[in-house]
Amino acid sequence: MDLYVYxxxxxHFTDFNVSSALFWQKRDLVYGDWTSGENADGCYEHYGEVDISQSVQQNGSIYIHVYFTKSGFHPDPRQKNLYRRLATVHTSRMINKYKRRRFQKTKNLLTGETEADPEMIKRAEDYGPVEVISHWHPNLTINMxxxxxxxxxxxxxxxxxQxxxxxxxxxxxxxxxxxxxxxxxxxxxxxxxETLQRLPFRLSFCPLSLWRWQLYAAQSTKSPWNFLGEDLYEQSDEEQDSVKVALLETNPYLLAxxxxxxxxxxxxxxxAFKNDIQFWNSRQSLEGLSVRSVFFGVFQSLVVLLYILDNETNFVVQVSVFIGLLIDLWKITKVMDVRLDRENKVAGVFPRITFKDKSTYIESSTKVYDDMAFRYLSWILFPLLGCYAVYSLLYLEHKGWYSWVLSMLYGFLLTFGFITMTPQLFINxxxxxVAHLPWRMLTYKALNTFIDDLFAFVIKMPMMYRIGCLRDDVVFFIYLYQRWIYRVDLTRINEFGVSGEDQVSPRPPLPAGSPPTLPDGVPPGGEKTPEDKKKD
Incomplete structure (x- = not known):
């Protein structure tokens, strides 16, 4: 075969007579030849520079046209003696790529100054916040x-x-x-x-097996999520790049x-998701659980959702965060009595939503400890929030006051998010x-936290995020320490003369004439006193 690259x-290419259009010509190639080539692998390379016109410099398109002919033939149909339709195969494509560049106009809300490049600001004023720019990559491979x-x-x-x-x-x-x-x-x-007159271009030709071609073709197919817009398509390209870099640079054993x-x-x-729902769905008593932590979790999920909506984030991530917020809202109905007051309406139209603590929460000592924990916590939380708000306002740039509030709250939660777990530690x-905790769910989440720690040191990410991955480990180790020091004493004998070991082992027969008892040692019709419950 003979190879012609224009x-x-x-x-649609017709300028076969223009010598400057011919970028590469290679003669006497053999179909399916894997032994020849520059590196004895069937591959050939050609490097050159492509002259571009003013049209291409100003976001114009540029195409590559590849022709293979049987040796002795020519791809130009106008050469009747040298052209043959069944002896010529042709394909072409656009080799520049259009990418969208977004300009986020941010400034210091107090001084109005910005550290953005003045050239970028000028281009944003001329072309708008979203600019479509033609891009070039110097490498391309032709596979047969x-x-x-x-x-x-x-x-x-x-x-x-196709x-x-x-x-x-x-x-x-x-x-x-x-x-x-x-x-x-x-x-x-x-x-x-406009500053570029020539573009570097390295073109390769290699044979390709069927199964490798199937892999490449499947990976190059656009994702079904692309109907959601070009933003998601560009983000998917960047996500695929992270996978490619991992395949190229990571140790094979570490990659596996x-x-x-x-x-x-x-x-x-x-x-963890399944057990969390099962735990809250089957929970009849709120003894030992922090209700205020549930409300704080809803607030945290809402801030994260508003923050990622204000910033460009993958649609799939937005959906997952939204579902997490719905689950946190559902938990409120499990820890409080939520009712619609149709008589007392908001603005005379919408029913007012009322929240009331459940009786199992009011009657228990948990409410007292929960209030005490959040009172102590507020002495630390609010000063930290004020200091972080001042720091964010003085030293960081924002799109506006709304973005400042969201980024300030999000940064605060990212830095001090572990504080939301401390009320439960105080109640314990x-x-x-610690018998009231969903240990199965906590175990799954803790294992995931340790896995996140592994990713934090394998994948490149900011140091603050790596430190944030370790903070949940500290809290979980405190949970484990509490579980160790607050173990159940099975040898303790209660007021009925029964220990935990007796309940595990078969019970001896009751003496003749003794009244029947329930499994926990309480006589029928009897009731434990508050002191007995406290001892248990």
């Missing part, structure tokens, strides 16, 4: 699939069907050409502007461990018990 600004499968038109499975071209008369298909840019990372693209741990993390996340300390 570079043009036109999608080495395959002899007898494909029949209409039976090629997707996404392979690459297999059949001859309308004979029904045979042409050799399959595939432009492979899978390993072109987004960070390696650079913008095309990361994949296994990721699967285990997903399983534990589901189990005052009750000298």
């Amino acid at each position: 570079i043009s600004e036109h999608e 699939v080495d395959d002899h499968t007898p494909w029949v038109k209409g039976s090629v499975p997707p996404p392979l069907d 690459y297999v071209k059949f001859d309308a008369i004979s029904g045979d298909y042409y050799p399959i050409l595939y432009f492979n840019d899978y390993w072109n990372l987004q960070k390696d693209y650079f913008p095309i502007n 461990l990361t994949i296994v741990v990721s699967i285990v993390h997903s399983i534990f996340e589901f189990l 300390y005052k009750l000298k018990s």
Whole structure:
């Protein structure tokens, strides 16, 4: 075969006589030859520079046209003696890529100053906050699939069907050409502007096996989520880049461990979610549980949701956070009596929602300890919140006052989020018990926290986030310490002469004439005194 590669600004190429359009010509290639080439792997490379016009400099398009012909033929249809339709295969594509660049106009709310690049500010004023810019990547690979499968038109499975071209008369298909840019990372693209006169371009030709082609074609297919907009498509490209970098730079054993741990993390996340719902759905008493922590969790989830809506975030992440907020709102109905007061309406239209503590919470000592814990906590929480708000206002830039409030609250929760767990620790300390906690759910969440610690040191991320991954570990170890010091004493004998060991082992028969008893040692019709309950 002979290879002809042309570079043009036109999608439909006809300038075969223009010598400057021919970028690369390679003769006497053999179909399915894996032994020749520059590195004895069947691959050939060509490096050159592409001259671009003013149109391309100003966001114009540029195309590559690839022709393979049987040796001795020419791809130009106007050369009647050298052109043959069945001896020529052709494919083309646009080789520049349009990417959207967003400009976030932020400033210090007190001084009005910004550290943004003045050139970026000027471009944002000229083109708006979203600018579409043509980008260039200097590498591209042309693959010819080495395959002899007898494909029949209409039976090629997707996404392979878009690459297999059949001859309308004979029904045979042409050799399959595939432009492979899978390993072109987004960070390696650079913008095309007026300062560039030539573009560097390295073009490779390699044979490709069928199964590898199927993998590349499947990965290059657009995600079904793309109907949600181009923002999600661009984010998916960046997410795929992180996977590619991990495949290229990570140790294979560490990569395998990361994949296994990721699967285990997903399983534990589901189990923690399931057990959390089961625990709150079956809970009849609020003894030992902090109701105010539930409300604080709702506030925290609401702040996170508003923050990611104010900033550009993946749609899937927004949905997951929203579902988490709904679950936290559902927990309120389990810890409090929520009612709609239809007589006392808001603005005379909407029923007023009333909240009332459940009786099991009012009658228990937990309410006293919960109030005490949050009173002590407010002495630390509110000064920290005030200091962080002043710091954020003085030294950070924001889009507006609304963004300042959200970013200030989000940053505060990210830094001091562990404080929401301390009231429960205080209640455990005052009750000298941890039997009321959902230990199965806590165990799953703790295991996920340890897995997050592993990712924090494997994946590149800010140091503050890594420190944040360790804070939940400290709280959980305190939970474990409380479980160890507040163990159940099975040898203690209660007022009925029964110990925990007796309840585990078979009970001896009752003496003749003794009144029947319930399993917990309480006579029928009898009731324990508050002192007895406290001892138990």
